[in-house]
Amino acid sequence: MIYKKVFDAKKATKEDWLRFRKTGIGGSDMAAIMGLSKWKSPLDIWLEKTTDEVDEEESRFMYWGNKLEALVAEEFSIRTGYSVRNNNYTLQSIEHPFLLANIDRDIVGIDSGLECKTANAFKRDEWEGDQVPDAYYIQCQHYMAVTGYSSWWIACLCGGNEFFYKEIPRNEDVITAIIDTAREFWNMVEQRVMPAVDDSERCNKLLKEMHKISNGKTIDLPDTATIFIEQYKSADKAEKEAKALKTEAQSQLFSLLGDNEQGFVDAYTVNWTQVAGRKTFDKKRFETDYPQLAKEYTVQGEPTRRFSIKG
Numbered sequence: 173m174i175y176k177k178v179f180d181a182k183k184a185t186k187e188d189w190l191r192f193r194k195t196g197i198g199g200s201d202m203a204a205i206m207g208l209s210k211w212k213s214p215l216d217i218w219l220e221k222t223t224d225e226v227d228e229e230e231s232r233f234m235y236w237g238n239k240l241e242a243l244v245a246e247e248f249s250i251r252t253g254y255s256v257r258n259n260n261y262t263l264q265s266i267e268h269p270f271l272l273a274n275i276d277r278d279i280v281g282i283d284s285g286l287e288c289k290t291a292n293a294f295k296r297d298e299w300e301g302d303q304v305p306d307a308y309y310i311q312c313q314h315y316m317a318v319t320g321y322s323s324w325w326i327a328c329l330c331g332g333n334e335f336f337y338k339e340i341p342r343n344e345d346v347i348t349a350i351i352d353t354a355r356e357f358w359n360m361v362e363q364r365v366m367p368a369v370d371d372s373e374r375c376n377k378l379l380k381e382m383h384k385i386s387n388g389k390t391i392d393l394p395d396t397a398t399i400f401i402e403q404y405k406s407a408d409k410a411e412k413e414a415k416a417l418k419t420e421a422q423s424q425l426f427s428l429l430g431d432n433e434q435g436f437v438d439a440y441t442v443n444w445t446q447v448a449g450r451k452t453f454d455k456k457r458f459e460t461d462y463p464q465l466a467k468e469y470t471v472q473g474e475p476t477r478r479f480s481i482k483g
Contacts, residue, residue, distance in 0.1 A: 174320040175273070179262035190226045192262060196272035197221075197354045199314040203307035205357050206350075210307070213374040214357070214367040219382075221361045237290050240329060244288035245277050248327040248337055255280040265318045268351055270358040273318040283322045284339070287312055293331030304340060310350065312340045317347045386477055401481055 179192045197205065197217075204212035220227075245256050256277040265271040277286040289308060291299070298305050304312075304326060312324035327337040360367055369375060425442055429435050435442045459466040 174267060175263045175265050175318050177261035178264040178272075180260060181262065181274075182260045187226055189262075193272070194221050196264065196270050197358060198272045198274060199311035200307075202314045202350055202354060203310045206310055206353060207370065207372075208307045208310055211374075213370060213372045213378065215369075215375050215378050218357075218361060218367050219378065222364060240290050241276060241288045244290065244327050244329050244335075245286060247329070247335055248286060248288070248325070251335070251337060252325075254282070254325075256286055259285075263318050268317075268355070271314070271318050271351070271354055273315045275315055275319070279325065285315055285319065285321055285324050287315070287324060287326045289326065289328040291328055291330045293334075296330050296334060299328055299330055299336040302338065304338065309340060310346070313343055313346045314350055316342045317350050380477070384477065385475065404481060 179189070181189050184192075193201075200209070201217050201220075203209045204217050205214050207214065248254070249256055256279055259275050259278050263273040263275065265273075275285045276288045279286055287308065295305075297303075308326060312326055315321070316324055322342050324340045324342075325337060326340060327335070329335055357367065359365075369379070425435075426444065429442065429444050433443065433445055
């Protein structure tokens with residue numbers, strides 16, 4: 173046995189389980205650390221592991237994913253003939269104790285496990301043929317790194333009416349990369365060294381949240397800051413030029429369509445559709461007619477920081 177059972181979720185609260193997750197790196201964590209998650213960045217995971225805060229909030233996607241897990245597992249058994257069983261324990265690699273796994277199901281009688289997923293109909297293309305979303309592929313390889321299993325099955329209910337299931341073979345090269353990346357990341361967690369800033373919107377948002385209150389002080393930036401200042405200014409210029417080109421192209425098409433709602437050329441369809449006007453609140457009029465009431469219902473927002481570069 174290359175792993176051990178270290179936490180029984182059935183005998184603990186959700187908060188206890190979330191706190192225990194801070195003691196290592198799980199499968200969904202690993203996808204984010206490798207930059208393959210659409211929902212979290214490496215900085216997200218680092219903050220989760222290095223702070224005492226526990227976020228028990230569950231999105232509607234997570235809620236329904238958990239609710240439908242049993243249904244997906246049952247359908248997998250019907251279609252494959254394999255029996256599956258719950259595994260309520262957090263598993264820990266003995267050789268690499270920073271690797272944890274919370275698997276959905278063990279498959280009885282074979283050297284494999286099962287990961288259950290749900291997806292909306294717009295994600296169908298990601299599941300066709302032999303395809304598996306990259307984040308889920310890494311998650312399954314991570315579970316094989318912990319358990320030593322030779323393969324992992326993944327099943328997905330897509331759009332509520334299409335069912336995909338496929339076997340993911342063990343990939344030693346990917347597993348080696350997972351172990352090496354996880355070890356390096358866990359060292360940063362233990363030493364409280366923040367991971368490198370990346371180009372994700374999520375990382376940008378987190379940094380704003382971490383430093384949302386200015387201390388009013390002035391500092392000398394390192395020489396490397398010049399690189400990023402020039403990168404920012406160059407990207408800002410390119411963005412403005414691209415926006416101008418986009419606006420010009422749109423205006424030309426407006427002119428060609430005129431009062432017409434739809435036009436065709438080659439393989440393209442251009443629509444300029446009539447839509448109802450949006451209802452808005454006349455704030456200025458309300459403040460004029462009901463100044464005292466407007467004052468009572470005016471709330472001061474949280475302070476923000478404005479970013480700019482001069483020079």
